[in-house]
Amino acid sequence: MLVTSPVVVGRAEQLGLLDAGLAAVGAGRGRAVFLLGEAGIGKSRLAGECAYRAVTGGLAVLRGRSGPGAGAAAPFRPIAEALLSLFRVSGPPRAPELVPYRSALAGILPEWRAGGTPAEPTSLIETAEAVLRVLLAVARDRESHPRPGCLLILEDLHDADAETLAVVEYLCGNLADLPVFLLGTLRSEAGAAGTLVREAARSRCADLTELLPLSAEQVTAMAGAALAADAARPLPGADPPPLPGPVAERLARDAEGNPFVVEELLSGMITAGVLRRSPAGDWEVCGDLGIDVPRTVVHSVIRRADRLSPAGRTLLDTAAVLGRRFPLSVLQRITGLGDRDLLVHLRAGIDAQLISSSGPVADWYEFRHALTAEALLSGLLPTERAALARRAADAIEQAYPGLPGEWCPRVAGLRLTAGDPAAAARRYAEAGEAARREGAVDSAVSFLERAQELLSATERAPVVEQLLYTLMESGRLDRALALVDTLPVTGPGALDTARAAALRARLAWATVTAARYADAAAQAHHARRLFARLGDGPAPAVDVVEAHLALADTGPSGEPGAGGAGTDTGAAATEAGADRADRAERLARRAAEEAERTGLPEVACQAWQLLAMLERRHGFDRADACLERGLALATEHGLTTLQIDALLRLGSNDFMRGGSSALLERAHRAAVDHGALVLMHNAEASLAMQAVLTGRYTAARELADRCVLATARLRNTDNHQFVLLTRATLAAHRGNRREMERELAEFRRWDGDTSLQLPVLFGSRAVCALLEEDHEQALRELDQSLVWEKRHPSVFYLNGRYGLRPLLRALTGRADPAEHAAVAAHPAAALPWNRQFERFALAVHEGRAGHALRAGGAVEQAVRAGGPFPMGRRIGLRLVAQAALADGWGDPVAWAREAEEYFHEASVPAVAGACRELLRRAGATVRQRRRGASGIPAALRRIGLTPREYEVFLLLVPRLGNKDIAERLYISARTVEKHVASLLAKTGSPHRSALCDYAAEATGPAGPG
Known part of the structure; x- marks a missing residue:
C-alpha cells in the first residue's frame, strides 16, 4: 500500500507566496513564481495545492508538464498540454481579438488548425505573444467570477524544450498588468531553465523560491499526518495515534527530509508488516526496521515491481524506456500483450502505486513520480535497455508512419539507446526539419546539432547545410557565419557547387537585412565566385544583396560609409547619394528580371520591393508598377506573406497619392486573417500615421496604443520606432511639445538615432514649432532633415522637403521662384500632403511678384489638395494669409478667420492668437476667443x-x-x-x-x- 500526507507540511513560506500571487491576479496584477528543488521535495504537491486554491477562488487553471522521453523534448509540449487541459472541456476562447493569433497557435492547438497554418513559419516571439493573448482571453472569460483571472502551471521545466522556455521568458517579462499567474517547477540542477528563472528573479520579473529538505520535526509531522489519513484511523474527534519513536528516527535519518522518500519508506514499512496497527488502534513496530525496510527509493520501487508477474515487470520496464509518460497503444505494440492481459498488468501497476492515468489525455499514462521511472531504469542491464529501446523504436515507426509530432525525436533517442547512432542521426535530422517547418527553430537547431554530432566528417555536410538555414531563420548569424566555414570546400563531404552558392547567397541576404554589411559583402563575394563556376550568368540572389549594400553606402569592405560619400557635404554628397541609388536600381532590376527567368519568385519579390522604393524618385506610378508585379508573383507562387507585404506598400502609396486608407485597411484585414502579426502591426502603425495626417486624432491614438506594447514585446524594432514616431507626430499636430519630446526620447532609447525613419522626427518637431508660432525653429528642423536625407536613401516623402520647407522659405524670402520650380518638379511634390504646401508656396511667390490672380488660383489648388488634411490645410491658410495681407492680394481675412476658428476649437492658442492679430491688422472684426x-x-x-x-x-x-x-x-x-x-x-x-x-x-x- 502507499500512504500519503493529506496536508502540506513545512512549506508555509511557499504557500504564502502562492496565496499572494493568487490574490494579485484577482486584482488584475500578474506575476510569475518558480519552485526550485530536488526530485521528490514537494514541488508538484505545492503546485497541486495552488491549483486547488485557484479553482476554489474562481480562477481558470491550465496545467502542463514537460517530461523526459527517450529523445529530446518536443516543441511546446507543456504549453500545448496546458491549453488543451482547459480547452478539451470548454473549447478554445472565441474572443474576436484572438483571430490574428489563431495561425500562430495552430501548431500548438490542433483545434485551430482549421483556420489554416501560415504559409511561412510563425516566429517564436509571435507564438509567445499569441500564448499571452490566449491566457488573457481565458482570464477575461471569467469576469463574472469574484476573482477573474487564470493560473498557468508548467511543471518539470528542467525537461522543457527551448521553445517552451522562450515562451516562459516572454511571459515573465509581460505579466505585470495582466490577470495571469504563472507557476513553474524545476529541479535544482536545471540547466537552461535554471539560468532563465534565476535571471528572471534577478531582474524582478519573477519570484524564485527553493524548497529545502524538511527538518526532523517536519518529517515526523508529515509521517503522522500520512498515517492519520489511513482508512483505519480513529473516529472523528479522536487524537491520531502517535508515530513510534524508532520509526520517526529512521525516517529522519534515511529520508533526508525528502517528502517523497518519507512516503515511500512508510509504505515499505507497512507493506513489509514491520509497522502496523495494534488492536487498540495504535501504530507499533513489529520487526527489525533495519532489515525489513527498504534503504532507498530504488529498492522500494523495484521491490514493488518485483511483486508483479514477469510480464507485468516487463511492461513497466518497457514503459520506463519510453519515459515518464507513455501511450498505452504503443506499449501494447511493443510488448505484444492482448487487450485483457495488458489491462490486467496495467491495473497491477496502478494498484502498486507505481503508475497512474495521465489526466484528461486519453490512452496516456505516467509513472507516479519521475524517480519511479529512473529507479526502474537503474535496475536494467545496458543490453536489456538497448533491446527494449530497439523494440520500442520499431513499434513506434510501425504505429506512426512518418513519425509526426514528438515521435520522431523519441525514436531518435531510442535508436541512440539501442546503439545505432547513424539511424539516430537520421531521425534527429528529420525532427529538426519538421520543427523548422512548424516555426520551432530553437528545437530544430537542437535536433540538428545532435544529428551532426553523431555523424562522421564526411557524412555531416547535408545536416550542417540544413542547420545553417535554420540558424539563419532564428537570427543566430554569428553561429551561422562560424559554422559555414567548417564545411569542406572540396573532396568527400563537400556540398556541390550549386548548393554551396545558394547557401552563401542566403547567408548574404540574412546578414544584409540585419544591417551587418561587412558580413553581407563577404558572403556575397563567396556566392558570386561560386555562381561564376557554374557559368549560369548573373546571380539574382547576389544582385539584390549588393543593391542593398549600394544603398547602405558600403565599399568593398562592406563597412558603412566606405563608398566614399560618408564625409562629402553639399552637392558632392547629393551626387554620391544619387550614384548609389542608380547603382542599386540597376542591380535590383537585373535581379528581378533574372530571378523571374530562372524561377526564383522569392528573390524576384525582394528585388521588386526594393525597386518600388527606388522608383519613387521617378514617380509613384512606376513604384506601384513594381509592387503590382511583385504582388502578382507572390500570388502565383503562394507566397502569402510577400503578398500581404506588397499590399501594405501599395496601400501606403495609395494614401500618399490620394489620401485614401481603403487599400491599406484591406491589407490589414489580410494580415489579421493570415495571422501575420508583424505585418498586422505594420498596417496598424501606418493607419495610425494616416489618421494623424487626416486629423482623426482619437482613431490615431487608439491604433497607436493598440500596437505600441505589442511591437515592444515582439522586439520589432523598426515598427516600434515608427509607432513611437507616430505618437510623437500625434502630439506635435496637437501642439503638445512635452508629450512629443517624451515619445521622441523613447524613440532614441530604441536606437532611433540610427534609424532610416529619422526624418519623421524632424518633421514632427517642425510642425510642433509652427503650432507654437516659432517659424524660424520650424525651418531649422526642416533644414536638418534635408541635410540628413542628402546622406541617406529617401524612405519618407511627407516630412517637409517637398512641401512645408519650400513654403517657409518662400515666406522668409530665402527662396526664389527658380528654387521653388526645382522642388515642384519632383514627383513627391505632387503628393497631396506636400501639394497643399507647395501650392501655398507658389501663391506666396506669385503674390510677391504682383500676380494676384495666379496667386489666388494657387491657393484654391492648395485648398483642394489639402481636403483630407484639416490641420495641414489650416496651418497653410494661416501662413499664406500673412503673406497675402503684406503683399495685398487674395482674401487674407477669410483665410485667417477659417484658421482661427479651427485652431481655437483645437486648443492651439498660439496659432489662434496669431490669426486674430492678422484679422486686427486687416481691420476685420475679431471675435473674442478667450478661454472661459x-x-x-x-x-x-x-x-x-x-x-x-x-x-x-x-x-x-x-x-x-x-x-x-x-x-x-x-x-x-x-x-x-x-x-x-x-x-x-x-x-x-x-x-x-x-x-x-x-x-x-x-x-x-x-x-x-
Whole structure:
C-alpha cells in the first residue's frame, strides 16, 4: 500500500507566496513564481495545492508538464498540454481579438488548425505573444467570477524544450498588468531553465523560491499526518495515534527530509508488516526496521515491481524506456500483450502505486513520480535497455508512419539507446526539419546539432547545410557565419557547387537585412565566385544583396560609409547619394528580371520591393508598377506573406497619392486573417500615421496604443520606432511639445538615432514649432532633415522637403521662384500632403511678384489638395494669409478667420492668437476667443486663475520668456509680467522657475495641448 500526507507540511513560506500571487491576479496584477528543488521535495504537491486554491477562488487553471522521453523534448509540449487541459472541456476562447493569433497557435492547438497554418513559419516571439493573448482571453472569460483571472502551471521545466522556455521568458517579462499567474517547477540542477528563472528573479520579473529538505520535526509531522489519513484511523474527534519513536528516527535519518522518500519508506514499512496497527488502534513496530525496510527509493520501487508477474515487470520496464509518460497503444505494440492481459498488468501497476492515468489525455499514462521511472531504469542491464529501446523504436515507426509530432525525436533517442547512432542521426535530422517547418527553430537547431554530432566528417555536410538555414531563420548569424566555414570546400563531404552558392547567397541576404554589411559583402563575394563556376550568368540572389549594400553606402569592405560619400557635404554628397541609388536600381532590376527567368519568385519579390522604393524618385506610378508585379508573383507562387507585404506598400502609396486608407485597411484585414502579426502591426502603425495626417486624432491614438506594447514585446524594432514616431507626430499636430519630446526620447532609447525613419522626427518637431508660432525653429528642423536625407536613401516623402520647407522659405524670402520650380518638379511634390504646401508656396511667390490672380488660383489648388488634411490645410491658410495681407492680394481675412476658428476649437492658442492679430491688422472684426473658466482645470479654478492667466500659465510649461509669451498671445511684455506676478501669488510659487515646474505638473501628461 502507499500512504500519503493529506496536508502540506513545512512549506508555509511557499504557500504564502502562492496565496499572494493568487490574490494579485484577482486584482488584475500578474506575476510569475518558480519552485526550485530536488526530485521528490514537494514541488508538484505545492503546485497541486495552488491549483486547488485557484479553482476554489474562481480562477481558470491550465496545467502542463514537460517530461523526459527517450529523445529530446518536443516543441511546446507543456504549453500545448496546458491549453488543451482547459480547452478539451470548454473549447478554445472565441474572443474576436484572438483571430490574428489563431495561425500562430495552430501548431500548438490542433483545434485551430482549421483556420489554416501560415504559409511561412510563425516566429517564436509571435507564438509567445499569441500564448499571452490566449491566457488573457481565458482570464477575461471569467469576469463574472469574484476573482477573474487564470493560473498557468508548467511543471518539470528542467525537461522543457527551448521553445517552451522562450515562451516562459516572454511571459515573465509581460505579466505585470495582466490577470495571469504563472507557476513553474524545476529541479535544482536545471540547466537552461535554471539560468532563465534565476535571471528572471534577478531582474524582478519573477519570484524564485527553493524548497529545502524538511527538518526532523517536519518529517515526523508529515509521517503522522500520512498515517492519520489511513482508512483505519480513529473516529472523528479522536487524537491520531502517535508515530513510534524508532520509526520517526529512521525516517529522519534515511529520508533526508525528502517528502517523497518519507512516503515511500512508510509504505515499505507497512507493506513489509514491520509497522502496523495494534488492536487498540495504535501504530507499533513489529520487526527489525533495519532489515525489513527498504534503504532507498530504488529498492522500494523495484521491490514493488518485483511483486508483479514477469510480464507485468516487463511492461513497466518497457514503459520506463519510453519515459515518464507513455501511450498505452504503443506499449501494447511493443510488448505484444492482448487487450485483457495488458489491462490486467496495467491495473497491477496502478494498484502498486507505481503508475497512474495521465489526466484528461486519453490512452496516456505516467509513472507516479519521475524517480519511479529512473529507479526502474537503474535496475536494467545496458543490453536489456538497448533491446527494449530497439523494440520500442520499431513499434513506434510501425504505429506512426512518418513519425509526426514528438515521435520522431523519441525514436531518435531510442535508436541512440539501442546503439545505432547513424539511424539516430537520421531521425534527429528529420525532427529538426519538421520543427523548422512548424516555426520551432530553437528545437530544430537542437535536433540538428545532435544529428551532426553523431555523424562522421564526411557524412555531416547535408545536416550542417540544413542547420545553417535554420540558424539563419532564428537570427543566430554569428553561429551561422562560424559554422559555414567548417564545411569542406572540396573532396568527400563537400556540398556541390550549386548548393554551396545558394547557401552563401542566403547567408548574404540574412546578414544584409540585419544591417551587418561587412558580413553581407563577404558572403556575397563567396556566392558570386561560386555562381561564376557554374557559368549560369548573373546571380539574382547576389544582385539584390549588393543593391542593398549600394544603398547602405558600403565599399568593398562592406563597412558603412566606405563608398566614399560618408564625409562629402553639399552637392558632392547629393551626387554620391544619387550614384548609389542608380547603382542599386540597376542591380535590383537585373535581379528581378533574372530571378523571374530562372524561377526564383522569392528573390524576384525582394528585388521588386526594393525597386518600388527606388522608383519613387521617378514617380509613384512606376513604384506601384513594381509592387503590382511583385504582388502578382507572390500570388502565383503562394507566397502569402510577400503578398500581404506588397499590399501594405501599395496601400501606403495609395494614401500618399490620394489620401485614401481603403487599400491599406484591406491589407490589414489580410494580415489579421493570415495571422501575420508583424505585418498586422505594420498596417496598424501606418493607419495610425494616416489618421494623424487626416486629423482623426482619437482613431490615431487608439491604433497607436493598440500596437505600441505589442511591437515592444515582439522586439520589432523598426515598427516600434515608427509607432513611437507616430505618437510623437500625434502630439506635435496637437501642439503638445512635452508629450512629443517624451515619445521622441523613447524613440532614441530604441536606437532611433540610427534609424532610416529619422526624418519623421524632424518633421514632427517642425510642425510642433509652427503650432507654437516659432517659424524660424520650424525651418531649422526642416533644414536638418534635408541635410540628413542628402546622406541617406529617401524612405519618407511627407516630412517637409517637398512641401512645408519650400513654403517657409518662400515666406522668409530665402527662396526664389527658380528654387521653388526645382522642388515642384519632383514627383513627391505632387503628393497631396506636400501639394497643399507647395501650392501655398507658389501663391506666396506669385503674390510677391504682383500676380494676384495666379496667386489666388494657387491657393484654391492648395485648398483642394489639402481636403483630407484639416490641420495641414489650416496651418497653410494661416501662413499664406500673412503673406497675402503684406503683399495685398487674395482674401487674407477669410483665410485667417477659417484658421482661427479651427485652431481655437483645437486648443492651439498660439496659432489662434496669431490669426486674430492678422484679422486686427486687416481691420476685420475679431471675435473674442478667450478661454472661459470651464476650460481651466478645477484645481486651478479653485485658486482663482483667470482665462488670460491660464493662457500665460500654459506657455510657462516650455519655459518661455515674457517677450516670447507676449508675441504668442499678442499682448505686451508688461502685461505678461503682471500676469506672471499674479500667478506667483496665487500658486504660492517662490520664484519663476518653481512656477514653471508647477505649470508642467498641473497641466498633467497631456500638456498644454
